Amino acid sequence: MAYDRHDARVDFVRLVRTGAECEMVLVIGDRNNWGRRLGAAAIREGMKIAFLGMRAEKLVARIHPDNVRSLKAIRALRVPA
DSSP, rough: OOTTTTOEEEEEEEEEEEEEEEEEEOOOOGGTTTTTSHHHHHHHHHHIIIIIIIIIIIOOOOOOOHHHHHHHHHTTTOOOO
C-alpha cells in the first residue's frame, strides 16, 4: 500500500519477482487521487525497492496502449519505455 502525507491510503503497488525480472502492478482506485502525480511517485519508490532491495535486473510494467494516464506517469519519470 502507498500512503499520502496524511497517512491516507491512495494506491496499491505489487512487485512480483520472476527470475532476474520483476513485474510491477500499480492501482490507484479512487478517482479523487487521479492526476496528483501519485502514480509516478509510487513507480519511483517501486523502482527503488525492485532494483536496490530485490536486486532485480529488469523491471516490467505491462500497460495497455489506451491507458493514457499510466503512459504519462511512466514518461514523467524519464525512463525508456
